[in-house]
Amino acid sequence: MNIKTSLMIGFISLSSLHIFSQNQNAIKDSLYIKEIENTKKPDKVLHAEPLYIDLIRDLGARKGEREWNLGFGITDNLNFDAYEALVEYEWAPADRLGLEVELPFTFYTPVNGNGAKPSNQLNSIKIATQWSFFVNKKIATSMAIGYINEFELSDFKNFGAPFIKGNVYNPFFVVAKRWGSNFHSLIYTGPMIEQNFKTHKFHTTYDINTSFHYMIPGTRNLIGVEFNKTFNNKDFDMTMRPQMRVGVAENLLVGIIAGIPVNRENQRFSSFLRLIWEPKHKS
Template sequence: MKNVFATLLLITASINTYAQLTDATPKQPLKLHHAEPLYTDLIRDLGARKGERELNVGFGVSDEKDYISYSGFAEYEFAVANRLGLEIEVPFEVYAHSTGHQDYSLPGNRIEGIKLATQYTFMVSKKYQTSMAVGYIQEMIFSPLPALDHNAPLFEGTRYNPIFIAATRITPNIHALLYTGPSIEQTFESKEWDTVMDVNANLHYVFKNGNFVGLETNMEFAGSTKPQFVLRPQFKVAFSKDVSIGVLAGIPASGHGHGLSAMTRMIWVP
Protein backbone atom coordinates (compact mmCIF):
# COMPACT_ATOMS: atom_id res chain seq x y z
CA MET A 1 0.00 0.00 0.00
CA LYS A 2 2.84 2.32 0.89
CA ASN A 3 4.48 1.55 -2.46
CA VAL A 4 1.26 2.40 -4.31
CA PHE A 5 0.92 5.70 -2.40
CA ALA A 6 4.55 6.62 -3.10
CA THR A 7 4.08 5.80 -6.78
CA LEU A 8 1.00 8.05 -6.98
CA LEU A 9 2.93 10.90 -5.34
CA LEU A 10 5.76 10.44 -7.82
CA ILE A 11 3.38 10.46 -10.80
CA THR A 12 1.61 13.60 -9.48
CA ALA A 13 4.93 15.39 -8.97
CA SER A 14 6.03 14.43 -12.48
CA ILE A 15 2.81 15.75 -14.01
CA ASN A 16 3.14 19.06 -12.11
CA THR A 17 6.77 19.43 -13.19
CA TYR A 18 5.87 18.75 -16.82
CA ALA A 19 3.01 21.28 -16.67
CA GLN A 20 5.32 23.93 -15.27
CA LEU A 21 7.85 23.30 -18.03
CA THR A 22 5.30 23.40 -20.84
CA ASP A 23 3.54 26.51 -19.46
CA ALA A 24 6.75 28.43 -18.87
CA THR A 25 7.30 31.48 -21.05
CA PRO A 26 9.97 30.74 -23.69
CA LYS A 27 13.26 32.44 -22.94
CA GLN A 28 13.65 35.61 -24.99
CA PRO A 29 16.86 36.01 -27.03
CA LEU A 30 19.39 38.57 -25.84
CA LYS A 31 18.72 42.13 -27.00
CA LEU A 32 20.93 45.15 -26.30
CA HIS A 33 19.58 48.67 -26.40
CA HIS A 34 21.37 50.87 -28.95
CA ALA A 35 20.57 54.50 -29.72
CA GLU A 36 18.96 54.65 -33.17
CA PRO A 37 19.72 57.62 -35.45
CA LEU A 38 16.76 59.81 -36.35
CA TYR A 39 17.44 60.68 -40.00
CA THR A 40 18.64 57.35 -41.39
CA ASP A 41 16.87 55.11 -38.92
CA LEU A 42 17.03 51.34 -38.73
CA ILE A 43 14.51 49.00 -40.30
CA ARG A 44 13.92 47.52 -36.84
CA ASP A 45 15.70 47.53 -33.48
CA LEU A 46 18.90 45.50 -33.47
CA GLY A 47 18.10 42.16 -31.88
CA ALA A 48 14.36 42.75 -32.30
CA ARG A 49 12.03 40.17 -30.79
CA LYS A 50 9.08 38.61 -32.57
CA GLY A 51 5.94 40.72 -32.37
CA GLU A 52 7.64 44.06 -31.74
CA ARG A 53 6.33 46.85 -33.95
CA GLU A 54 6.62 50.59 -34.39
CA LEU A 55 4.97 53.41 -36.36
CA ASN A 56 6.95 56.50 -37.39
CA VAL A 57 5.64 59.72 -38.94
CA GLY A 58 8.01 62.52 -39.90
CA PHE A 59 8.09 65.97 -41.44
CA GLY A 60 11.03 68.03 -42.67
CA VAL A 61 11.94 71.26 -44.42
CA SER A 62 15.09 71.96 -46.42
CA ASP A 63 16.58 75.07 -48.04
CA GLU A 64 17.59 74.03 -51.55
CA LYS A 65 18.92 77.54 -52.32
CA ASP A 66 16.63 78.11 -55.34
CA TYR A 67 13.53 76.65 -53.67
CA ILE A 68 12.21 75.18 -50.42
CA SER A 69 11.54 71.47 -50.10
CA TYR A 70 8.93 70.10 -47.66
CA SER A 71 9.16 66.38 -47.08
CA GLY A 72 7.38 63.79 -45.00
CA PHE A 73 6.98 60.08 -44.55
CA ALA A 74 5.01 57.37 -42.82
CA GLU A 75 6.60 54.05 -42.01
CA TYR A 76 5.56 50.89 -40.24
CA GLU A 77 8.10 48.38 -38.98
CA PHE A 78 7.58 45.04 -37.28
CA ALA A 79 9.49 41.90 -36.28
CA VAL A 80 8.11 38.78 -37.94
CA ALA A 81 10.57 36.57 -36.05
CA ASN A 82 13.27 37.01 -33.45
CA ARG A 83 15.95 39.35 -34.88
CA LEU A 84 14.17 39.62 -38.24
CA GLY A 85 12.43 42.90 -39.03
CA LEU A 86 10.40 44.20 -41.97
CA GLU A 87 9.44 47.77 -42.89
CA ILE A 88 7.23 49.59 -45.36
CA GLU A 89 7.65 53.33 -45.89
CA VAL A 90 5.93 55.91 -48.12
CA PRO A 91 7.85 59.22 -48.39
CA PHE A 92 6.57 62.36 -50.16
CA GLU A 93 7.98 65.75 -51.15
CA VAL A 94 6.45 69.09 -52.18
CA TYR A 95 8.19 72.29 -53.27
CA ALA A 96 7.75 76.04 -52.90
CA HIS A 97 9.59 79.11 -54.17
CA SER A 98 12.16 80.68 -51.87
CA THR A 99 12.50 84.43 -51.41
CA GLY A 100 14.05 86.06 -54.48
CA HIS A 101 13.57 83.02 -56.72
CA GLN A 102 9.94 83.36 -57.73
CA ASP A 103 10.74 82.68 -61.39
CA TYR A 104 12.57 79.44 -60.67
CA SER A 105 11.00 76.37 -62.27
CA LEU A 106 10.10 74.05 -59.40
CA PRO A 107 10.49 70.27 -59.49
CA GLY A 108 7.22 68.37 -59.61
CA ASN A 109 5.58 67.48 -56.30
CA ARG A 110 5.75 63.76 -55.75
CA ILE A 111 5.10 60.76 -53.62
CA GLU A 112 8.69 59.62 -53.81
CA GLY A 113 8.00 55.92 -53.85
CA ILE A 114 7.36 52.82 -51.82
CA LYS A 115 10.18 51.38 -49.74
CA LEU A 116 10.14 47.75 -48.70
CA ALA A 117 12.94 46.65 -46.40
CA THR A 118 14.17 43.78 -44.28
CA GLN A 119 16.89 43.51 -41.63
CA TYR A 120 18.40 40.55 -39.79
CA THR A 121 20.54 40.86 -36.66
CA PHE A 122 23.11 38.10 -36.97
CA MET A 123 25.18 38.92 -33.86
CA VAL A 124 24.36 40.16 -30.35
CA SER A 125 27.33 40.03 -28.00
CA LYS A 126 26.80 40.73 -24.31
CA LYS A 127 30.55 40.49 -23.70
CA TYR A 128 31.40 43.19 -26.23
CA GLN A 129 28.08 45.10 -25.91
CA THR A 130 27.86 44.95 -29.70
CA SER A 131 25.19 44.05 -32.26
CA MET A 132 25.55 43.58 -36.01
CA ALA A 133 22.97 43.24 -38.78
CA VAL A 134 22.54 43.08 -42.52
CA GLY A 135 19.57 44.37 -44.46
CA TYR A 136 18.14 45.24 -47.84
CA ILE A 137 15.92 48.10 -49.05
CA GLN A 138 14.02 48.00 -52.34
CA GLU A 139 12.45 51.29 -53.39
CA MET A 140 10.13 51.80 -56.33
CA ILE A 141 10.43 55.45 -57.40
CA PHE A 142 7.23 57.16 -58.57
CA SER A 143 7.16 59.69 -61.40
CA PRO A 144 6.38 63.31 -60.33
CA LEU A 145 2.65 64.00 -60.03
CA PRO A 146 2.58 66.56 -62.92
CA ALA A 147 4.24 63.99 -65.19
CA LEU A 148 1.54 61.45 -64.35
CA ASP A 149 -1.02 63.93 -65.74
CA HIS A 150 0.81 63.67 -69.07
CA ASN A 151 0.67 59.88 -69.25
CA ALA A 152 4.12 59.26 -67.79
CA PRO A 153 4.68 55.75 -66.40
CA LEU A 154 3.79 55.30 -62.74
CA PHE A 155 7.34 54.28 -61.85
CA GLU A 156 10.32 56.13 -63.27
CA GLY A 157 12.92 53.89 -61.66
CA THR A 158 13.97 51.73 -58.76
CA ARG A 159 16.68 51.72 -56.12
CA TYR A 160 18.60 48.74 -54.72
CA ASN A 161 20.23 49.24 -51.32
CA PRO A 162 21.96 46.45 -49.36
CA ILE A 163 23.13 47.64 -45.94
CA PHE A 164 25.40 46.65 -43.06
CA ILE A 165 24.92 47.89 -39.49
CA ALA A 166 27.24 47.66 -36.50
CA ALA A 167 26.46 49.21 -33.12
CA THR A 168 28.32 49.20 -29.82
CA ARG A 169 27.84 50.61 -26.34
CA ILE A 170 31.18 52.21 -25.53
CA THR A 171 29.84 52.85 -22.02
CA PRO A 172 26.29 52.36 -20.71
CA ASN A 173 25.56 55.95 -21.80
CA ILE A 174 27.73 56.43 -24.90
CA HIS A 175 26.53 54.57 -28.00
CA ALA A 176 28.14 54.40 -31.45
CA LEU A 177 26.58 53.06 -34.65
CA LEU A 178 27.72 52.60 -38.25
CA TYR A 179 25.20 52.23 -41.09
CA THR A 180 26.64 51.75 -44.58
CA GLY A 181 26.00 50.30 -48.02
CA PRO A 182 25.77 51.09 -51.74
CA SER A 183 22.65 52.70 -53.17
CA ILE A 184 22.15 51.67 -56.81
CA GLU A 185 19.50 53.57 -58.77
CA GLN A 186 18.09 52.40 -62.11
CA THR A 187 16.15 54.80 -64.36
CA PHE A 188 13.80 52.88 -66.64
CA GLU A 189 13.34 55.29 -69.56
CA SER A 190 16.97 56.31 -70.01
CA LYS A 191 18.29 52.94 -68.85
CA GLU A 192 20.86 54.75 -66.75
CA TRP A 193 22.46 53.36 -63.59
CA ASP A 194 23.80 55.51 -60.78
CA THR A 195 25.67 54.21 -57.73
CA VAL A 196 26.65 56.04 -54.55
CA MET A 197 28.17 54.73 -51.32
CA ASP A 198 26.46 55.87 -48.13
CA VAL A 199 28.39 55.90 -44.87
CA ASN A 200 26.46 57.06 -41.80
CA ALA A 201 28.39 57.35 -38.53
CA ASN A 202 26.58 58.11 -35.27
CA LEU A 203 27.50 58.93 -31.69
CA HIS A 204 24.87 59.41 -28.96
CA TYR A 205 24.72 60.01 -25.24
CA VAL A 206 21.79 58.08 -23.79
CA PHE A 207 20.21 59.06 -20.48
CA LYS A 208 18.82 56.51 -17.99
CA ASN A 209 15.24 57.17 -19.14
CA GLY A 210 16.11 56.39 -22.77
CA ASN A 211 16.20 59.99 -24.00
CA PHE A 212 19.33 60.92 -25.92
CA VAL A 213 21.35 63.66 -27.59
CA GLY A 214 23.82 62.96 -30.34
CA LEU A 215 25.32 63.58 -33.74
CA GLU A 216 24.51 61.74 -36.95
CA THR A 217 26.94 62.18 -39.84
CA ASN A 218 25.69 61.32 -43.34
CA MET A 219 28.44 60.86 -45.93
CA GLU A 220 27.91 60.14 -49.62
CA PHE A 221 30.62 59.04 -52.06
CA ALA A 222 29.93 58.90 -55.81
CA GLY A 223 32.84 58.14 -58.11
CA SER A 224 34.86 61.22 -59.05
CA THR A 225 32.25 63.58 -57.58
CA LYS A 226 33.28 65.46 -54.45
CA PRO A 227 32.01 63.61 -51.35
CA GLN A 228 29.02 65.13 -49.57
CA PHE A 229 28.90 65.45 -45.79
CA VAL A 230 25.94 66.52 -43.67
CA LEU A 231 26.05 66.86 -39.89
CA ARG A 232 22.77 66.20 -38.08
CA PRO A 233 22.75 67.13 -34.37
CA GLN A 234 19.67 65.60 -32.77
CA PHE A 235 17.79 64.67 -29.63
CA LYS A 236 14.94 62.35 -28.68
CA VAL A 237 12.48 62.82 -25.81
CA ALA A 238 9.95 60.26 -24.57
CA PHE A 239 6.57 61.72 -23.59
CA SER A 240 5.21 58.38 -22.44
CA LYS A 241 6.11 54.70 -22.52
CA ASP A 242 4.76 54.48 -26.07
CA VAL A 243 5.40 57.88 -27.69
CA SER A 244 8.67 59.70 -28.38
CA ILE A 245 9.58 62.75 -30.45
CA GLY A 246 12.88 63.22 -32.23
CA VAL A 247 14.16 66.59 -33.52
CA LEU A 248 17.21 67.16 -35.69
CA ALA A 249 18.91 69.76 -37.88
CA GLY A 250 20.89 69.24 -41.09
CA ILE A 251 24.10 71.24 -41.52
CA PRO A 252 25.94 70.79 -44.86
CA ALA A 253 29.65 70.39 -44.17
CA SER A 254 31.29 69.66 -47.54
CA GLY A 255 30.54 69.20 -51.23
CA HIS A 256 26.88 70.04 -50.80
CA GLY A 257 24.72 72.45 -52.81
CA HIS A 258 21.93 72.39 -50.24
CA GLY A 259 21.30 74.72 -47.32
CA LEU A 260 20.17 74.08 -43.77
CA SER A 261 17.37 71.64 -43.02
CA ALA A 262 15.32 70.42 -40.06
CA MET A 263 13.16 67.40 -39.34
CA THR A 264 10.90 65.98 -36.64
CA ARG A 265 10.01 62.33 -36.14
CA MET A 266 7.17 60.95 -34.01
CA ILE A 267 7.77 57.40 -32.80
CA TRP A 268 4.85 55.32 -31.54
CA VAL A 269 5.33 51.83 -30.14
CA PRO A 270 1.86 50.17 -29.96
Protein backbone atom coordinates in the same frame (compact mmCIF):
# COMPACT_ATOMS: atom_id res chain seq x y z
CA MET B 1 24.88 77.47 14.94
CA ASN B 2 27.19 79.83 13.07
CA ILE B 3 27.10 80.67 9.35
CA LYS B 4 30.11 78.53 8.57
CA THR B 5 28.53 75.46 10.13
CA SER B 6 25.22 76.12 8.32
CA LEU B 7 26.97 76.43 4.97
CA MET B 8 28.86 73.21 5.62
CA ILE B 9 25.64 71.35 6.48
CA GLY B 10 23.94 72.78 3.37
CA PHE B 11 26.84 71.76 1.16
CA ILE B 12 26.85 68.23 2.61
CA SER B 13 23.08 68.01 2.09
CA LEU B 14 23.32 69.13 -1.55
CA SER B 15 26.18 66.74 -2.19
CA SER B 16 24.19 63.90 -0.64
CA LEU B 17 21.17 64.74 -2.82
CA HIS B 18 23.38 64.86 -5.93
CA ILE B 19 24.96 61.50 -5.11
CA PHE B 20 21.53 60.03 -4.34
CA SER B 21 20.17 61.35 -7.65
CA GLN B 22 23.13 59.90 -9.53
CA ASN B 23 22.67 56.55 -7.79
CA GLN B 24 18.94 56.57 -8.60
CA ASN B 25 19.66 57.33 -12.26
CA ALA B 26 22.29 54.59 -12.39
CA ILE B 27 19.75 52.16 -10.93
CA LYS B 28 17.16 53.25 -13.50
CA ASP B 29 19.68 52.80 -16.31
CA SER B 30 20.62 49.35 -15.06
CA LEU B 31 16.97 48.34 -14.71
CA TYR B 32 16.12 49.61 -18.21
CA ILE B 33 19.06 47.77 -19.75
CA LYS B 34 18.11 44.66 -17.77
CA GLU B 35 14.49 44.97 -18.95
CA ILE B 36 15.62 45.09 -22.60
CA GLU B 37 18.42 42.54 -22.44
CA ASN B 38 17.74 39.98 -19.72
CA THR B 39 14.01 39.45 -19.36
CA LYS B 40 13.33 37.65 -22.64
CA LYS B 41 14.99 35.47 -25.22
CA PRO B 42 16.71 35.69 -27.64
CA ASP B 43 19.54 37.93 -26.46
CA LYS B 44 19.26 41.64 -27.26
CA VAL B 45 21.57 44.61 -26.60
CA LEU B 46 20.18 48.09 -25.98
CA HIS B 47 21.47 50.49 -28.64
CA ALA B 48 20.64 54.12 -29.44
CA GLU B 49 19.14 54.32 -32.94
CA PRO B 50 19.99 57.27 -35.23
CA LEU B 51 16.98 59.47 -35.91
CA TYR B 52 17.47 60.55 -39.54
CA ILE B 53 18.84 57.42 -41.25
CA ASP B 54 16.98 55.10 -38.91
CA LEU B 55 17.13 51.32 -38.78
CA ILE B 56 14.52 48.95 -40.19
CA ARG B 57 13.95 47.60 -36.67
CA ASP B 58 15.91 47.47 -33.41
CA LEU B 59 19.08 45.42 -33.64
CA GLY B 60 18.31 42.01 -32.16
CA ALA B 61 14.58 42.57 -32.69
CA ARG B 62 12.18 40.19 -30.96
CA LYS B 63 9.09 38.73 -32.59
CA GLY B 64 6.03 40.97 -32.17
CA GLU B 65 7.85 44.31 -31.83
CA ARG B 66 6.39 47.07 -34.00
CA GLU B 67 6.61 50.82 -34.47
CA TRP B 68 4.92 53.66 -36.37
CA ASN B 69 6.89 56.71 -37.51
CA LEU B 70 5.68 60.05 -38.87
CA GLY B 71 8.35 62.39 -40.19
CA PHE B 72 8.25 66.06 -41.20
CA GLY B 73 11.15 68.11 -42.53
CA ILE B 74 12.21 71.20 -44.46
CA THR B 75 15.37 71.73 -46.52
CA ASP B 76 16.55 75.18 -47.59
CA ASN B 77 17.89 74.95 -51.15
CA LEU B 78 19.28 77.80 -53.26
CA ASN B 79 16.25 78.16 -55.58
CA PHE B 80 13.44 76.41 -53.69
CA ASP B 81 12.46 74.95 -50.33
CA ALA B 82 11.70 71.25 -50.04
CA TYR B 83 9.18 69.96 -47.47
CA GLU B 84 9.44 66.29 -46.56
CA ALA B 85 6.82 64.03 -45.05
CA LEU B 86 6.91 60.29 -44.46
CA VAL B 87 4.77 57.51 -43.05
CA GLU B 88 6.62 54.42 -41.92
CA TYR B 89 5.63 51.12 -40.30
CA GLU B 90 8.14 48.58 -39.06
CA TRP B 91 7.64 45.25 -37.33
CA ALA B 92 9.39 42.00 -36.40
CA PRO B 93 7.61 38.89 -37.75
CA ALA B 94 10.31 36.67 -36.24
CA ASP B 95 13.16 37.00 -33.76
CA ARG B 96 16.00 39.19 -35.10
CA LEU B 97 14.15 39.87 -38.35
CA GLY B 98 12.75 43.33 -39.12
CA LEU B 99 10.50 44.47 -41.97
CA GLU B 100 9.49 47.99 -43.01
CA VAL B 101 7.21 49.82 -45.42
CA GLU B 102 7.69 53.57 -46.00
CA LEU B 103 5.97 56.22 -48.10
CA PRO B 104 8.11 59.39 -48.44
CA PHE B 105 6.61 62.58 -49.93
CA THR B 106 8.30 65.82 -51.06
CA PHE B 107 6.60 69.18 -51.70
CA TYR B 108 8.38 72.22 -53.13
CA THR B 109 7.95 76.00 -52.90
CA PRO B 110 10.00 78.58 -54.86
CA VAL B 111 12.31 81.02 -53.11
CA ASN B 112 11.91 84.81 -53.64
CA GLY B 113 9.10 84.35 -56.16
CA ASN B 114 11.26 82.26 -58.49
CA GLY B 115 8.84 79.89 -60.24
CA ALA B 116 11.49 77.26 -61.10
CA LYS B 117 10.90 74.28 -58.83
CA PRO B 118 10.47 70.50 -59.14
CA SER B 119 6.99 68.98 -59.15
CA ASN B 120 5.54 67.67 -55.90
CA GLN B 121 5.66 63.91 -55.58
CA LEU B 122 5.28 60.70 -53.69
CA ASN B 123 8.96 59.85 -54.09
CA SER B 124 8.75 56.09 -53.89
CA ILE B 125 7.40 53.00 -52.22
CA LYS B 126 10.12 51.62 -49.98
CA ILE B 127 10.15 48.07 -48.64
CA ALA B 128 12.99 46.80 -46.50
CA THR B 129 14.24 43.93 -44.40
CA GLN B 130 16.99 43.60 -41.77
CA TRP B 131 18.46 40.56 -40.04
CA SER B 132 20.58 40.81 -36.88
CA PHE B 133 23.11 38.00 -37.32
CA PHE B 134 25.33 38.89 -34.34
CA VAL B 135 24.20 39.92 -30.84
CA ASN B 136 26.69 39.77 -27.98
CA LYS B 137 25.66 41.12 -24.57
CA LYS B 138 29.10 40.55 -23.06
CA ILE B 139 30.74 43.11 -25.36
CA ALA B 140 27.48 45.08 -25.93
CA THR B 141 27.79 44.77 -29.70
CA SER B 142 25.32 43.91 -32.45
CA MET B 143 25.61 43.50 -36.23
CA ALA B 144 23.02 43.25 -38.98
CA ILE B 145 22.66 43.07 -42.73
CA GLY B 146 19.67 44.35 -44.66
CA TYR B 147 18.20 45.38 -47.97
CA ILE B 148 16.00 48.30 -49.06
CA ASN B 149 14.16 48.21 -52.37
CA GLU B 150 12.82 51.56 -53.49
CA PHE B 151 10.31 51.74 -56.34
CA GLU B 152 10.76 55.29 -57.67
CA LEU B 153 7.52 56.93 -58.82
CA SER B 154 6.82 59.70 -61.33
CA ASP B 155 6.01 63.12 -59.89
CA PHE B 156 2.40 64.27 -59.55
CA LYS B 157 2.56 66.19 -62.85
CA ASN B 158 3.41 62.98 -64.74
CA PHE B 159 1.86 60.49 -62.33
CA GLY B 160 1.10 57.20 -64.09
CA ALA B 161 3.16 58.03 -67.19
CA PRO B 162 4.93 55.88 -66.16
CA PHE B 163 3.83 54.90 -62.65
CA ILE B 164 7.23 53.45 -61.70
CA LYS B 165 10.13 55.23 -63.42
CA GLY B 166 13.02 53.43 -61.77
CA ASN B 167 14.33 51.33 -58.92
CA VAL B 168 16.95 51.74 -56.19
CA TYR B 169 18.77 48.68 -54.84
CA ASN B 170 20.28 49.30 -51.42
CA PRO B 171 21.99 46.49 -49.48
CA PHE B 172 23.50 47.66 -46.19
CA PHE B 173 25.50 46.60 -43.15
CA VAL B 174 25.12 47.84 -39.56
CA VAL B 175 27.41 47.49 -36.54
CA ALA B 176 26.62 49.09 -33.16
CA LYS B 177 28.48 49.22 -29.86
CA ARG B 178 27.39 50.50 -26.43
CA TRP B 179 30.13 51.83 -24.19
CA GLY B 180 29.12 51.39 -20.55
CA SER B 181 25.49 52.28 -19.83
CA ASN B 182 25.03 55.59 -21.66
CA PHE B 183 27.38 56.02 -24.64
CA HIS B 184 26.49 54.54 -28.02
CA SER B 185 28.14 54.38 -31.47
CA LEU B 186 26.86 52.97 -34.76
CA ILE B 187 27.97 52.57 -38.38
CA TYR B 188 25.43 52.11 -41.19
CA THR B 189 26.89 51.66 -44.68
CA GLY B 190 26.13 50.36 -48.15
CA PRO B 191 25.80 51.19 -51.86
CA MET B 192 22.72 52.70 -53.52
CA ILE B 193 22.32 51.46 -57.10
CA GLU B 194 19.74 53.48 -59.03
CA GLN B 195 18.23 52.08 -62.23
CA ASN B 196 16.38 54.31 -64.70
CA PHE B 197 13.83 52.21 -66.60
CA LYS B 198 13.60 54.69 -69.49
CA THR B 199 17.31 55.01 -70.24
CA HIS B 200 18.25 51.58 -68.80
CA LYS B 201 21.21 53.24 -67.10
CA PHE B 202 22.56 52.54 -63.63
CA HIS B 203 24.08 55.05 -61.22
CA THR B 204 25.84 54.02 -58.01
CA THR B 205 26.63 56.04 -54.90
CA TYR B 206 28.03 54.80 -51.59
CA ASP B 207 26.87 55.94 -48.15
CA ILE B 208 28.71 55.74 -44.84
CA ASN B 209 26.59 56.97 -41.93
CA THR B 210 28.17 57.14 -38.49
CA SER B 211 26.40 58.20 -35.30
CA PHE B 212 27.30 58.85 -31.67
CA HIS B 213 24.76 59.23 -28.87
CA TYR B 214 24.56 59.78 -25.13
CA MET B 215 21.49 58.48 -23.35
CA ILE B 216 20.48 60.79 -20.49
CA PRO B 217 20.81 58.90 -17.17
CA GLY B 218 17.54 57.61 -15.77
CA THR B 219 15.58 58.26 -19.00
CA ARG B 220 15.09 57.10 -22.60
CA ASN B 221 16.02 60.59 -23.78
CA LEU B 222 19.21 61.02 -25.78
CA ILE B 223 21.38 63.56 -27.54
CA GLY B 224 23.83 62.88 -30.32
CA VAL B 225 24.94 63.47 -33.86
CA GLU B 226 24.87 61.70 -37.22
CA PHE B 227 27.46 62.17 -39.94
CA ASN B 228 25.78 61.26 -43.25
CA LYS B 229 28.49 60.83 -45.91
CA THR B 230 27.95 60.10 -49.62
CA PHE B 231 30.57 59.20 -52.24
CA ASN B 232 29.36 59.94 -55.78
CA ASN B 233 32.09 59.20 -58.34
CA LYS B 234 34.75 61.79 -57.41
CA ASP B 235 32.32 63.92 -55.42
CA PHE B 236 31.98 63.72 -51.62
CA ASP B 237 29.16 65.22 -49.58
CA MET B 238 28.64 65.19 -45.82
CA THR B 239 25.85 66.50 -43.65
CA MET B 240 26.13 66.77 -39.88
CA ARG B 241 22.85 66.13 -38.07
CA PRO B 242 22.83 67.04 -34.34
CA GLN B 243 19.76 65.52 -32.75
CA MET B 244 17.84 64.74 -29.60
CA ARG B 245 15.08 62.32 -28.62
CA VAL B 246 12.56 63.01 -25.86
CA GLY B 247 9.97 60.68 -24.38
CA VAL B 248 6.60 62.44 -24.05
CA ALA B 249 4.56 59.38 -23.02
CA GLU B 250 5.16 55.73 -22.20
CA ASN B 251 5.11 54.63 -25.87
CA LEU B 252 5.59 57.97 -27.64
CA LEU B 253 8.93 59.57 -28.49
CA VAL B 254 9.82 62.73 -30.40
CA GLY B 255 13.04 63.11 -32.36
CA ILE B 256 14.35 66.55 -33.38
CA ILE B 257 17.11 66.76 -36.00
CA ALA B 258 19.03 69.64 -37.59
CA GLY B 259 20.95 69.27 -40.86
CA ILE B 260 24.20 71.18 -41.45
CA PRO B 261 25.85 70.51 -44.84
CA VAL B 262 29.62 70.66 -44.76
CA ASN B 263 29.82 71.88 -48.39
CA ARG B 264 26.93 74.14 -49.38
CA GLU B 265 26.76 73.35 -53.10
CA ASN B 266 22.99 73.42 -53.54
CA GLN B 267 21.57 72.57 -50.12
CA ARG B 268 21.68 74.78 -47.07
CA PHE B 269 20.32 74.12 -43.57
CA SER B 270 17.54 71.63 -42.92
CA SER B 271 15.45 70.38 -40.02
CA PHE B 272 13.48 67.21 -39.40
CA LEU B 273 10.96 66.04 -36.79
CA ARG B 274 10.19 62.37 -36.17
CA LEU B 275 7.24 61.09 -34.11
CA ILE B 276 7.77 57.52 -32.89
CA TRP B 277 4.91 55.45 -31.51
CA GLU B 278 5.60 51.97 -30.17
CA PRO B 279 2.41 49.91 -29.63
CA LYS B 280 2.55 47.29 -26.93
CA HIS B 281 4.68 44.28 -27.76
CA LYS B 282 2.83 41.35 -29.35
CA SER B 283 4.72 38.20 -28.53
